[in-house]
Amino acid sequence: MGSLGFSHDDSPFPQSDQQEFKPLDPEEFRKQAHQMVDFIADYYTKIESYPVLSQVQPGYLRTRLPQNAPYRPEPLDTIFNDINRHIIPGMTHWLSPKFFAFFPATVSTAAFLGEMLCTGFNSVGFNWLSSPAVTELEMIVMDWLANMLKLPKTFTFAGTGGGVIQNTTSEAVLVTLIAARDKALERIGTDDTRNLVVYCSDQTHSTFTKASKLAGIQPRNIRSIPTSIDNEFSLCPVALRRAVRDDVAEGLVPLYLCATVGTTSTTAVDPLEQLADVASDYGMWFHVDAAYGGSACICPEFRHYLNGVERVDSLSLSPHKWLLSYLDCCCLWVKKPDLLVSALSTNPEYLKNKLSESDSVVDYKDWQVGTGRRFKSLRLWLVLRSYGVENLQSHIRSDVRMAKKFEWLVRSDPRFEVVVPRRFALVCFRLNPDSASESSRSSESLNRKLLDWVNSTGKAYMTHTIVGGVYMLRFAVGATLTEERHVIAAWKVIEEGAEAVMRSEMLGGKKL
Numbered sequence: 001m002g003s004l005g006f007s008h009d010d011s012p013f014p015q016s017d018q019q020e021f022k023p024l025d026p027e028e029f030r031k032q033a034h035q036m037v038d039f040i041a042d043y044y045t046k047i048e049s050y051p052v053l054s055q056v057q058p059g060y061l062r063t064r065l066p067q068n069a070p071y072r073p074e075p076l077d078t079i080f081n082d083i084n085r086h087i088i089p090g091m092t093h094w095l096s097p098k099f100f101a102f103f104p105a106t107v108s109t110a111a112f113l114g115e116m117l118c119t120g121f122n123s124v125g126f127n128w129l130s131s132p133a134v135t136e137l138e139m140i141v142m143d144w145l146a147n148m149l150k151l152p153k154t155f156t157f158a159g160t161g162g163g164v165i166q167n168t169t170s171e172a173v174l175v176t177l178i179a180a181r182d183k184a185l186e187r188i189g190t191d192d193t194r195n196l197v198v199y200c201s202d203q204t205h206s207t208f209t210k211a212s213k214l215a216g217i218q219p220r221n222i223r224s225i226p227t228s229i230d231n232e233f234s235l236c237p238v239a240l241r242r243a244v245r246d247d248v249a250e251g252l253v254p255l256y257l258c259a260t261v262g263t264t265s266t267t268a269v270d271p272l273e274q275l276a277d278v279a280s281d282y283g284m285w286f287h288v289d290a291a292y293g294g295s296a297c298i299c300p301e302f303r304h305y306l307n308g309v310e311r312v313d314s315l316s317l318s319p320h321k322w323l324l325s326y327l328d329c330c331c332l333w334v335k336k337p338d339l340l341v342s343a344l345s346t347n348p349e350y351l352k353n354k355l356s357e358s359d360s361v362v363d364y365k366d367w368q369v370g371t372g373r374r375f376k377s378l379r380l381w382l383v384l385r386s387y388g389v390e391n392l393q394s395h396i397r398s399d400v401r402m403a404k405k406f407e408w409l410v411r412s413d414p415r416f417e418v419v420v421p422r423r424f425a426l427v428c429f430r431l432n433p434d435s436a437s438e439s440s441r442s443s444e445s446l447n448r449k450l451l452d453w454v455n456s457t458g459k460a461y462m463t464h465t466i467v468g469g470v471y472m473l474r475f476a477v478g479a480t481l482t483e484e485r486h487v488i489a490a491w492k493v494i495e496e497g498a499e500a501v502m503r504s505e506m507l508g509g510k511k512l
Protein backbone atom coordinates (compact mmCIF):
# COMPACT_ATOMS: atom_id res chain seq x y z
CA MET A 1 0.00 0.00 0.00
CA GLY A 2 1.27 3.42 -0.88
CA SER A 3 4.28 1.95 -2.59
CA LEU A 4 3.18 3.35 -5.92
CA GLY A 5 2.89 6.80 -4.46
CA PHE A 6 -0.76 7.12 -3.52
CA SER A 7 -3.21 5.57 -1.10
CA HIS A 8 -6.99 5.12 -1.45
CA ASP A 9 -7.59 8.48 0.17
CA ASP A 10 -5.69 10.58 -2.29
CA SER A 11 -7.00 8.62 -5.30
CA PRO A 12 -7.13 10.84 -8.35
CA PHE A 13 -10.34 9.15 -9.48
CA PRO A 14 -13.57 10.72 -8.24
CA GLN A 15 -16.31 8.41 -6.95
CA SER A 16 -18.68 7.44 -9.75
CA ASP A 17 -22.41 7.67 -9.16
CA GLN A 18 -22.78 4.83 -11.68
CA GLN A 19 -23.74 1.42 -10.26
CA GLU A 20 -20.79 -0.76 -9.45
CA PHE A 21 -19.92 -3.08 -12.36
CA LYS A 22 -20.17 -6.76 -11.37
CA PRO A 23 -19.50 -9.07 -14.30
CA LEU A 24 -20.37 -12.18 -12.29
CA ASP A 25 -23.15 -11.39 -9.91
CA PRO A 26 -24.65 -14.76 -8.88
CA GLU A 27 -28.26 -13.56 -8.91
CA GLU A 28 -27.90 -11.80 -12.23
CA PHE A 29 -26.16 -14.94 -13.52
CA ARG A 30 -29.04 -17.12 -12.40
CA LYS A 31 -31.57 -14.90 -14.13
CA GLN A 32 -29.76 -14.43 -17.41
CA ALA A 33 -28.54 -18.00 -17.69
CA HIS A 34 -32.12 -19.23 -17.26
CA GLN A 35 -33.19 -16.86 -20.03
CA MET A 36 -30.44 -18.24 -22.23
CA VAL A 37 -31.43 -21.85 -21.57
CA ASP A 38 -35.00 -20.94 -22.52
CA PHE A 39 -33.72 -19.29 -25.67
CA ILE A 40 -31.74 -22.39 -26.63
CA ALA A 41 -34.62 -24.74 -25.86
CA ASP A 42 -36.87 -22.57 -28.07
CA TYR A 43 -34.22 -22.72 -30.78
CA TYR A 44 -34.26 -26.52 -30.64
CA THR A 45 -38.05 -26.49 -30.81
CA LYS A 46 -38.06 -24.23 -33.87
CA ILE A 47 -34.96 -25.57 -35.57
CA GLU A 48 -36.85 -27.54 -38.22
CA SER A 49 -38.47 -24.39 -39.55
CA TYR A 50 -35.12 -22.83 -40.54
CA PRO A 51 -33.46 -23.53 -43.90
CA VAL A 52 -30.73 -25.97 -42.88
CA LEU A 53 -28.09 -24.48 -45.18
CA SER A 54 -27.82 -20.73 -44.67
CA GLN A 55 -28.68 -18.77 -47.81
CA VAL A 56 -26.80 -15.52 -46.98
CA GLN A 57 -24.06 -13.96 -49.10
CA PRO A 58 -20.48 -13.33 -47.89
CA GLY A 59 -20.18 -10.15 -45.86
CA TYR A 60 -23.89 -10.09 -45.01
CA LEU A 61 -23.29 -9.37 -41.35
CA ARG A 62 -21.00 -6.36 -41.77
CA THR A 63 -23.82 -4.33 -43.26
CA ARG A 64 -26.16 -5.23 -40.42
CA LEU A 65 -24.10 -4.66 -37.27
CA PRO A 66 -22.47 -1.43 -36.03
CA GLN A 67 -18.81 -0.79 -36.78
CA ASN A 68 -17.82 -0.43 -33.15
CA ALA A 69 -18.58 -2.05 -29.82
CA PRO A 70 -21.14 -0.11 -27.78
CA TYR A 71 -19.72 2.27 -25.19
CA ARG A 72 -22.69 1.84 -22.89
CA PRO A 73 -24.07 -1.57 -21.85
CA GLU A 74 -26.95 -3.04 -23.81
CA PRO A 75 -29.76 -5.13 -22.31
CA LEU A 76 -29.92 -8.86 -22.96
CA ASP A 77 -33.29 -8.50 -24.71
CA THR A 78 -31.77 -6.27 -27.38
CA ILE A 79 -29.02 -8.80 -27.89
CA PHE A 80 -31.52 -11.70 -28.18
CA ASN A 81 -33.35 -9.67 -30.74
CA ASP A 82 -30.23 -9.30 -32.86
CA ILE A 83 -29.49 -13.02 -32.57
CA ASN A 84 -32.92 -13.75 -34.02
CA ARG A 85 -32.71 -11.11 -36.74
CA HIS A 86 -29.07 -11.29 -37.80
CA ILE A 87 -27.26 -14.33 -36.47
CA ILE A 88 -29.73 -17.17 -36.97
CA PRO A 89 -30.39 -16.34 -40.64
CA GLY A 90 -26.63 -16.54 -41.24
CA MET A 91 -26.28 -19.94 -39.63
CA THR A 92 -26.10 -23.36 -41.18
CA HIS A 93 -27.95 -25.38 -38.62
CA TRP A 94 -25.70 -28.27 -37.70
CA LEU A 95 -28.24 -29.47 -35.15
CA SER A 96 -31.11 -29.45 -37.62
CA PRO A 97 -32.67 -32.89 -38.10
CA LYS A 98 -32.34 -32.11 -41.83
CA PHE A 99 -28.55 -31.88 -41.65
CA PHE A 100 -26.90 -34.77 -43.53
CA ALA A 101 -23.65 -33.06 -44.57
CA PHE A 102 -20.02 -33.88 -43.66
CA PHE A 103 -20.22 -35.89 -40.45
CA PRO A 104 -22.73 -34.84 -37.81
CA ALA A 105 -21.75 -32.77 -34.77
CA THR A 106 -23.70 -34.60 -32.12
CA VAL A 107 -24.96 -33.08 -28.89
CA SER A 108 -27.13 -34.07 -25.96
CA THR A 109 -28.70 -32.68 -22.85
CA ALA A 110 -26.18 -34.52 -20.65
CA ALA A 111 -23.21 -33.13 -22.59
CA PHE A 112 -24.71 -29.65 -22.41
CA LEU A 113 -25.02 -29.92 -18.65
CA GLY A 114 -21.41 -31.08 -18.50
CA GLU A 115 -20.41 -28.15 -20.68
CA MET A 116 -22.24 -25.77 -18.36
CA LEU A 117 -20.34 -27.16 -15.43
CA CYS A 118 -17.04 -27.07 -17.27
CA THR A 119 -17.60 -23.44 -18.23
CA GLY A 120 -19.10 -22.58 -14.87
CA PHE A 121 -16.09 -23.87 -12.94
CA ASN A 122 -13.57 -22.58 -15.48
CA SER A 123 -10.89 -24.68 -13.86
CA VAL A 124 -7.62 -24.53 -15.73
CA GLY A 125 -6.07 -27.95 -15.28
CA PHE A 126 -2.62 -27.70 -16.81
CA ASN A 127 -1.06 -29.82 -14.10
CA TRP A 128 -2.42 -32.02 -11.32
CA LEU A 129 -1.98 -29.42 -8.61
CA SER A 130 -3.74 -26.66 -10.55
CA SER A 131 -7.02 -28.55 -9.97
CA PRO A 132 -6.66 -32.23 -9.08
CA ALA A 133 -10.20 -33.24 -10.06
CA VAL A 134 -9.66 -31.98 -13.63
CA THR A 135 -6.82 -34.44 -14.15
CA GLU A 136 -8.20 -37.33 -12.16
CA LEU A 137 -11.69 -37.29 -13.68
CA GLU A 138 -10.17 -37.16 -17.17
CA MET A 139 -8.02 -40.19 -16.38
CA ILE A 140 -11.04 -42.13 -15.13
CA VAL A 141 -13.30 -41.17 -18.02
CA MET A 142 -10.60 -42.06 -20.55
CA ASP A 143 -10.24 -45.48 -18.92
CA TRP A 144 -14.03 -45.95 -18.95
CA LEU A 145 -14.23 -45.17 -22.65
CA ALA A 146 -11.22 -47.40 -23.37
CA ASN A 147 -13.01 -50.25 -21.61
CA MET A 148 -16.21 -49.58 -23.55
CA LEU A 149 -14.15 -49.93 -26.74
CA LYS A 150 -12.50 -53.06 -25.38
CA LEU A 151 -9.08 -51.52 -25.85
CA PRO A 152 -6.25 -53.55 -24.37
CA LYS A 153 -5.05 -52.57 -20.87
CA THR A 154 -1.88 -51.22 -22.47
CA PHE A 155 -3.90 -48.10 -23.40
CA THR A 156 -5.32 -47.40 -19.95
CA PHE A 157 -4.05 -45.85 -16.75
CA ALA A 158 -5.17 -49.04 -15.01
CA GLY A 159 -2.61 -50.69 -17.29
CA THR A 160 0.57 -49.12 -18.59
CA GLY A 161 -0.74 -46.45 -20.96
CA GLY A 162 -3.29 -43.68 -20.73
CA GLY A 163 -5.67 -41.33 -22.49
CA VAL A 164 -6.07 -37.58 -22.80
CA ILE A 165 -8.73 -35.29 -24.24
CA GLN A 166 -7.36 -33.20 -27.09
CA ASN A 167 -9.34 -30.54 -28.90
CA THR A 168 -9.33 -32.08 -32.37
CA THR A 169 -7.80 -34.96 -34.31
CA SER A 170 -5.23 -32.54 -35.73
CA GLU A 171 -3.73 -32.13 -32.28
CA ALA A 172 -3.89 -35.85 -31.52
CA VAL A 173 -1.91 -36.55 -34.66
CA LEU A 174 0.50 -33.70 -34.06
CA VAL A 175 1.46 -34.65 -30.51
CA THR A 176 1.95 -38.33 -31.30
CA LEU A 177 3.94 -37.46 -34.40
CA ILE A 178 6.24 -35.24 -32.35
CA ALA A 179 6.67 -37.98 -29.74
CA ALA A 180 7.53 -40.46 -32.51
CA ARG A 181 9.87 -37.98 -34.16
CA ASP A 182 11.86 -37.24 -31.04
CA LYS A 183 12.20 -40.91 -30.23
CA ALA A 184 13.39 -41.72 -33.75
CA LEU A 185 15.87 -38.84 -33.80
CA GLU A 186 17.27 -39.99 -30.48
CA ARG A 187 17.61 -43.53 -31.81
CA ILE A 188 19.51 -42.48 -34.92
CA GLY A 189 21.50 -39.88 -33.03
CA THR A 190 20.66 -36.71 -34.97
CA ASP A 191 18.41 -33.68 -34.81
CA ASP A 192 17.97 -33.58 -38.55
CA THR A 193 14.39 -34.38 -39.64
CA ARG A 194 15.13 -34.33 -43.36
CA ASN A 195 15.20 -38.11 -43.79
CA LEU A 196 12.08 -38.94 -41.78
CA VAL A 197 9.16 -40.27 -43.79
CA VAL A 198 5.50 -40.55 -42.82
CA TYR A 199 2.85 -42.74 -44.48
CA CYS A 200 -0.89 -42.50 -45.01
CA SER A 201 -3.35 -43.22 -47.81
CA ASP A 202 -4.88 -40.81 -50.30
CA GLN A 203 -8.03 -41.11 -48.15
CA THR A 204 -6.38 -40.00 -44.91
CA HIS A 205 -7.80 -36.76 -43.51
CA SER A 206 -6.02 -33.66 -44.81
CA THR A 207 -5.08 -32.76 -41.29
CA PHE A 208 -2.37 -35.43 -41.40
CA THR A 209 -0.39 -33.50 -44.00
CA LYS A 210 -0.76 -30.34 -41.95
CA ALA A 211 0.37 -32.03 -38.75
CA SER A 212 3.33 -33.57 -40.58
CA LYS A 213 4.47 -30.17 -41.81
CA LEU A 214 4.04 -28.71 -38.34
CA ALA A 215 6.20 -31.52 -36.96
CA GLY A 216 8.99 -30.61 -39.37
CA ILE A 217 8.51 -33.43 -41.88
CA GLN A 218 9.58 -32.42 -45.38
CA PRO A 219 6.53 -32.25 -47.68
CA ARG A 220 8.38 -34.52 -50.12
CA ASN A 221 8.56 -37.15 -47.37
CA ILE A 222 4.81 -37.41 -46.81
CA ARG A 223 3.76 -40.58 -48.65
CA SER A 224 0.12 -40.72 -49.59
CA ILE A 225 -0.43 -44.26 -50.88
CA PRO A 226 -3.06 -44.41 -53.65
CA THR A 227 -6.17 -46.48 -52.91
CA SER A 228 -8.62 -47.97 -55.37
CA ILE A 229 -12.16 -49.20 -55.65
CA ASP A 230 -10.79 -52.77 -55.69
CA ASN A 231 -10.16 -52.70 -51.98
CA GLU A 232 -12.90 -50.21 -51.26
CA PHE A 233 -10.48 -47.30 -50.85
CA SER A 234 -8.66 -48.79 -47.89
CA LEU A 235 -4.89 -48.63 -47.49
CA CYS A 236 -3.31 -51.68 -49.12
CA PRO A 237 -0.58 -53.25 -46.91
CA VAL A 238 1.30 -54.55 -49.95
CA ALA A 239 1.46 -51.10 -51.53
CA LEU A 240 2.55 -49.65 -48.19
CA ARG A 241 5.31 -52.21 -47.77
CA ARG A 242 6.58 -51.49 -51.27
CA ALA A 243 6.71 -47.75 -50.59
CA VAL A 244 8.50 -48.22 -47.28
CA ARG A 245 10.99 -50.63 -48.79
CA ASP A 246 11.80 -48.15 -51.57
CA ASP A 247 12.34 -45.38 -49.04
CA VAL A 248 14.62 -47.50 -46.89
CA ALA A 249 16.64 -48.40 -49.99
CA GLU A 250 17.07 -44.66 -50.56
CA GLY A 251 18.47 -44.26 -47.06
CA LEU A 252 15.30 -42.66 -45.65
CA VAL A 253 13.85 -43.43 -42.21
CA PRO A 254 10.22 -44.66 -41.91
CA LEU A 255 8.76 -42.76 -38.95
CA TYR A 256 4.99 -42.87 -38.65
CA LEU A 257 2.02 -44.60 -40.19
CA CYS A 258 -1.48 -43.13 -39.92
CA ALA A 259 -4.32 -45.55 -40.66
CA THR A 260 -8.01 -44.66 -40.59
CA VAL A 261 -11.05 -46.48 -39.27
CA GLY A 262 -13.85 -44.74 -41.17
CA THR A 263 -12.33 -42.38 -43.73
CA THR A 264 -13.88 -38.97 -44.15
CA SER A 265 -14.96 -39.39 -47.77
CA THR A 266 -16.50 -42.87 -47.71
CA THR A 267 -15.87 -44.43 -44.24
CA ALA A 268 -13.35 -46.93 -45.60
CA VAL A 269 -11.58 -48.97 -42.94
CA ASP A 270 -7.86 -49.70 -43.22
CA PRO A 271 -6.79 -53.26 -42.28
CA LEU A 272 -5.04 -52.64 -38.97
CA GLU A 273 -3.61 -56.10 -38.43
CA GLN A 274 -1.78 -56.31 -41.74
CA LEU A 275 -0.65 -52.70 -41.54
CA ALA A 276 0.73 -53.40 -38.07
CA ASP A 277 3.02 -56.03 -39.61
CA VAL A 278 4.56 -53.39 -41.87
CA ALA A 279 4.81 -50.82 -39.08
CA SER A 280 6.52 -53.22 -36.70
CA ASP A 281 8.89 -54.61 -39.36
CA TYR A 282 10.18 -51.09 -39.93
CA GLY A 283 9.91 -49.74 -36.39
CA MET A 284 7.35 -47.07 -37.24
CA TRP A 285 4.93 -45.42 -34.82
CA PHE A 286 1.46 -46.66 -35.76
CA HIS A 287 -1.46 -44.30 -35.18
CA VAL A 288 -5.13 -45.02 -35.86
CA ASP A 289 -7.48 -42.13 -36.64
CA ALA A 290 -11.00 -43.30 -35.82
CA ALA A 291 -12.48 -39.79 -35.52
CA TYR A 292 -15.91 -40.81 -36.73
CA GLY A 293 -16.02 -44.62 -37.01
CA GLY A 294 -14.42 -45.30 -33.65
CA SER A 295 -17.53 -44.39 -31.69
CA ALA A 296 -19.48 -47.22 -33.36
CA CYS A 297 -16.98 -49.68 -31.88
CA ILE A 298 -18.70 -49.43 -28.50
CA CYS A 299 -21.19 -51.86 -30.11
CA PRO A 300 -19.97 -55.46 -30.32
CA GLU A 301 -21.11 -55.76 -33.94
CA PHE A 302 -18.72 -52.96 -35.00
CA ARG A 303 -15.81 -53.73 -32.70
CA HIS A 304 -14.08 -55.92 -35.31
CA TYR A 305 -13.08 -52.74 -37.15
CA LEU A 306 -10.59 -52.20 -34.34
CA ASN A 307 -9.12 -55.68 -34.54
CA GLY A 308 -5.37 -55.32 -34.41
CA VAL A 309 -5.54 -52.19 -32.23
CA GLU A 310 -3.47 -54.01 -29.61
CA ARG A 311 -0.54 -53.61 -31.97
CA VAL A 312 -0.82 -49.87 -32.58
CA ASP A 313 0.92 -47.12 -30.60
CA SER A 314 -1.94 -44.64 -30.43
CA LEU A 315 -5.61 -44.26 -31.28
CA SER A 316 -7.79 -41.18 -31.54
CA LEU A 317 -11.55 -40.82 -31.72
CA SER A 318 -13.75 -37.72 -31.59
CA PRO A 319 -16.90 -38.14 -29.47
CA HIS A 320 -18.03 -34.75 -30.82
CA LYS A 321 -18.77 -36.56 -34.07
CA TRP A 322 -20.89 -39.44 -32.92
CA LEU A 323 -20.94 -39.86 -29.14
CA LEU A 324 -23.28 -37.00 -28.25
CA SER A 325 -20.54 -34.75 -26.90
CA TYR A 326 -20.19 -31.12 -27.90
CA LEU A 327 -17.35 -29.83 -30.03
CA ASP A 328 -14.54 -30.07 -29.34
CA CYS A 329 -13.58 -33.37 -27.82
CA CYS A 330 -11.02 -35.73 -29.31
CA CYS A 331 -9.94 -38.69 -27.19
CA LEU A 332 -6.39 -39.91 -27.65
CA TRP A 333 -4.94 -43.05 -26.10
CA VAL A 334 -1.25 -43.88 -26.13
CA LYS A 335 0.66 -46.93 -25.03
CA LYS A 336 3.70 -44.99 -23.91
CA PRO A 337 2.72 -41.70 -22.30
CA ASP A 338 6.38 -41.22 -21.36
CA LEU A 339 7.20 -40.53 -24.98
CA LEU A 340 4.60 -37.76 -25.16
CA VAL A 341 5.87 -36.30 -21.93
CA SER A 342 9.51 -36.35 -22.90
CA ALA A 343 8.70 -34.63 -26.20
CA LEU A 344 6.27 -32.04 -24.85
CA SER A 345 7.09 -31.36 -21.22
CA THR A 346 7.98 -27.91 -20.01
CA ASN A 347 9.19 -26.98 -16.59
CA PRO A 348 8.92 -23.26 -15.91
CA GLU A 349 9.69 -22.02 -12.41
CA TYR A 350 6.16 -20.71 -11.82
CA LEU A 351 4.62 -24.18 -12.32
CA LYS A 352 7.14 -26.13 -10.24
CA ASN A 353 5.75 -28.22 -7.40
CA LYS A 354 6.84 -31.23 -5.38
CA LEU A 355 4.30 -33.67 -6.80
CA SER A 356 5.15 -32.95 -10.41
CA GLU A 357 8.82 -33.21 -9.67
CA SER A 358 8.42 -36.56 -7.97
CA ASP A 359 6.62 -37.90 -11.05
CA SER A 360 3.77 -39.13 -8.88
CA VAL A 361 1.04 -37.31 -10.83
CA VAL A 362 -0.10 -36.79 -14.41
CA ASP A 363 0.43 -33.25 -15.69
CA TYR A 364 -1.69 -33.08 -18.81
CA LYS A 365 0.07 -29.96 -20.09
CA ASP A 366 2.83 -32.39 -21.11
CA TRP A 367 0.43 -34.39 -23.27
CA GLN A 368 -0.81 -31.54 -25.48
CA VAL A 369 0.18 -28.51 -27.52
CA GLY A 370 -0.95 -25.74 -25.19
CA THR A 371 -0.67 -25.21 -21.47
CA GLY A 372 -4.18 -24.21 -20.35
CA ARG A 373 -6.92 -26.81 -20.59
CA ARG A 374 -10.61 -26.93 -19.73
CA PHE A 375 -12.44 -29.41 -17.49
CA LYS A 376 -13.80 -31.17 -20.58
CA SER A 377 -14.06 -34.64 -19.11
CA LEU A 378 -17.18 -33.42 -17.30
CA ARG A 379 -19.10 -33.55 -20.57
CA LEU A 380 -18.16 -37.15 -21.29
CA TRP A 381 -18.66 -38.14 -17.68
CA LEU A 382 -22.18 -36.71 -17.71
CA VAL A 383 -22.92 -38.42 -21.05
CA LEU A 384 -21.64 -41.81 -19.88
CA ARG A 385 -23.41 -41.64 -16.55
CA SER A 386 -26.70 -40.13 -17.68
CA TYR A 387 -27.19 -42.46 -20.65
CA GLY A 388 -25.19 -45.55 -19.80
CA VAL A 389 -23.45 -47.71 -22.35
CA GLU A 390 -26.83 -49.23 -23.19
CA ASN A 391 -28.34 -46.01 -24.54
CA LEU A 392 -25.16 -44.97 -26.33
CA GLN A 393 -25.16 -48.27 -28.17
CA SER A 394 -28.78 -47.85 -29.18
CA HIS A 395 -28.05 -44.29 -30.33
CA ILE A 396 -25.38 -45.63 -32.71
CA ARG A 397 -27.66 -48.44 -33.86
CA SER A 398 -30.57 -46.12 -34.49
CA ASP A 399 -28.43 -43.91 -36.75
CA VAL A 400 -27.19 -46.97 -38.61
CA ARG A 401 -30.75 -48.22 -38.99
CA MET A 402 -31.83 -44.88 -40.50
CA ALA A 403 -28.85 -44.94 -42.87
CA LYS A 404 -29.85 -48.45 -43.94
CA LYS A 405 -33.33 -47.18 -44.61
CA PHE A 406 -31.89 -44.42 -46.80
CA GLU A 407 -29.65 -46.93 -48.56
CA TRP A 408 -32.70 -49.07 -49.27
CA LEU A 409 -34.58 -46.08 -50.72
CA VAL A 410 -31.62 -45.32 -53.00
CA ARG A 411 -31.35 -48.91 -54.14
CA SER A 412 -35.03 -49.16 -54.89
CA ASP A 413 -34.88 -46.28 -57.38
CA PRO A 414 -33.20 -47.49 -60.62
CA ARG A 415 -32.03 -43.95 -61.48
CA PHE A 416 -29.66 -44.04 -58.51
CA GLU A 417 -26.80 -46.21 -57.32
CA VAL A 418 -24.96 -46.71 -54.06
CA VAL A 419 -21.31 -46.17 -55.02
CA VAL A 420 -19.39 -47.77 -52.14
CA PRO A 421 -20.62 -50.22 -49.50
CA ARG A 422 -22.18 -48.55 -46.45
CA ARG A 423 -20.38 -49.41 -43.21
CA PHE A 424 -21.60 -46.95 -40.61
CA ALA A 425 -24.27 -44.26 -41.01
CA LEU A 426 -22.96 -42.66 -44.20
CA VAL A 427 -24.40 -43.50 -47.61
CA CYS A 428 -22.38 -42.54 -50.71
CA PHE A 429 -24.58 -42.54 -53.78
CA ARG A 430 -25.18 -40.85 -57.09
CA LEU A 431 -27.73 -40.23 -59.74
CA ASN A 432 -26.53 -42.31 -62.62
CA PRO A 433 -28.99 -42.41 -65.46
CA ASP A 434 -27.97 -44.90 -68.09
CA SER A 435 -24.31 -45.04 -67.12
CA ALA A 436 -23.40 -46.86 -70.35
CA SER A 437 -24.16 -43.89 -72.55
CA GLU A 438 -23.21 -41.16 -70.07
CA SER A 439 -19.63 -40.07 -69.72
CA SER A 440 -18.40 -39.75 -66.12
CA ARG A 441 -18.13 -36.02 -66.78
CA SER A 442 -21.78 -35.58 -67.48
CA SER A 443 -22.67 -37.80 -64.53
CA GLU A 444 -20.61 -35.44 -62.39
CA SER A 445 -22.32 -32.36 -63.74
CA LEU A 446 -25.73 -33.91 -63.22
CA ASN A 447 -24.96 -34.82 -59.63
CA ARG A 448 -23.51 -31.37 -58.95
CA LYS A 449 -26.73 -29.86 -60.18
CA LEU A 450 -28.75 -32.24 -58.04
CA LEU A 451 -26.72 -31.34 -54.95
CA ASP A 452 -27.18 -27.61 -55.54
CA TRP A 453 -30.87 -28.10 -56.19
CA VAL A 454 -31.42 -30.05 -52.97
CA ASN A 455 -29.32 -27.76 -50.79
CA SER A 456 -30.98 -24.62 -52.15
CA THR A 457 -34.38 -25.83 -50.94
CA GLY A 458 -33.24 -25.53 -47.32
CA LYS A 459 -35.08 -28.82 -46.71
CA ALA A 460 -31.97 -31.00 -46.54
CA TYR A 461 -28.24 -30.43 -46.57
CA MET A 462 -25.78 -32.95 -48.04
CA THR A 463 -22.21 -32.65 -49.29
CA HIS A 464 -20.18 -34.44 -51.94
CA THR A 465 -16.82 -36.09 -52.46
CA ILE A 466 -14.75 -37.40 -55.34
CA VAL A 467 -13.06 -40.75 -54.80
CA GLY A 468 -11.37 -42.83 -57.49
CA GLY A 469 -12.42 -40.16 -59.98
CA VAL A 470 -16.10 -40.67 -59.17
CA TYR A 471 -18.19 -37.72 -58.02
CA MET A 472 -20.65 -38.87 -55.37
CA LEU A 473 -23.12 -37.46 -52.90
CA ARG A 474 -22.68 -38.10 -49.18
CA PHE A 475 -25.71 -38.58 -46.96
CA ALA A 476 -24.54 -38.77 -43.34
CA VAL A 477 -27.24 -39.64 -40.83
CA GLY A 478 -26.61 -38.76 -37.21
CA ALA A 479 -27.68 -35.25 -36.20
CA THR A 480 -29.08 -35.86 -32.72
CA LEU A 481 -32.59 -34.64 -33.60
CA THR A 482 -32.93 -36.66 -36.82
CA GLU A 483 -35.75 -39.20 -36.94
CA GLU A 484 -36.68 -41.60 -39.68
CA ARG A 485 -39.34 -39.21 -41.01
CA HIS A 486 -36.60 -36.64 -41.74
CA VAL A 487 -34.62 -39.21 -43.69
CA ILE A 488 -37.68 -40.11 -45.74
CA ALA A 489 -38.55 -36.45 -46.31
CA ALA A 490 -34.97 -35.75 -47.44
CA TRP A 491 -35.17 -38.64 -49.89
CA LYS A 492 -38.38 -37.18 -51.35
CA VAL A 493 -36.57 -33.87 -51.89
CA ILE A 494 -33.70 -35.70 -53.58
CA GLU A 495 -36.10 -37.55 -55.90
CA GLU A 496 -37.85 -34.30 -56.74
CA GLY A 497 -34.46 -32.77 -57.48
CA ALA A 498 -33.50 -35.69 -59.70
CA GLU A 499 -36.70 -35.20 -61.65
CA ALA A 500 -36.02 -31.49 -62.05
CA VAL A 501 -32.36 -31.69 -63.10
CA MET A 502 -33.01 -34.55 -65.51
CA ARG A 503 -35.88 -32.68 -67.10
CA SER A 504 -33.79 -29.54 -67.54
CA GLU A 505 -30.94 -31.65 -68.92
CA MET A 506 -33.30 -33.12 -71.52
CA LEU A 507 -34.62 -29.70 -72.47
CA GLY A 508 -31.04 -28.46 -72.74
CA GLY A 509 -30.33 -31.40 -75.01
CA LYS A 510 -33.25 -30.57 -77.27
CA LYS A 511 -32.19 -26.96 -77.63
CA LEU A 512 -28.82 -28.04 -79.03
Ligand SMILES: *Cc1c(COP(=O)(O)O)cnc(C)c1O
Pocket: 103, 167, 168, 169, 170, 205, 207, 260, 262, 263, 264, 289, 290, 291, 292, 318, 330
Ligand atom coordinates in the same frame (compact mmCIF):
# COMPACT_ATOMS: atom_id res chain seq x y z
C1 LIG B 1 -13.55 -35.42 -39.11
C2 LIG B 1 -12.30 -36.15 -39.24
C3 LIG B 1 -11.09 -35.60 -38.79
C4 LIG B 1 -11.03 -34.22 -38.23
O1 LIG B 1 -11.46 -34.43 -36.95
P1 LIG B 1 -11.63 -33.40 -35.82
O2 LIG B 1 -11.36 -34.15 -34.60
O3 LIG B 1 -13.04 -32.94 -35.92
O4 LIG B 1 -10.62 -32.32 -36.10
C5 LIG B 1 -9.97 -36.39 -38.83
N1 LIG B 1 -10.01 -37.63 -39.33
C6 LIG B 1 -11.14 -38.19 -39.79
C7 LIG B 1 -11.12 -39.59 -40.32
C8 LIG B 1 -12.32 -37.46 -39.77
O5 LIG B 1 -13.45 -38.00 -40.24
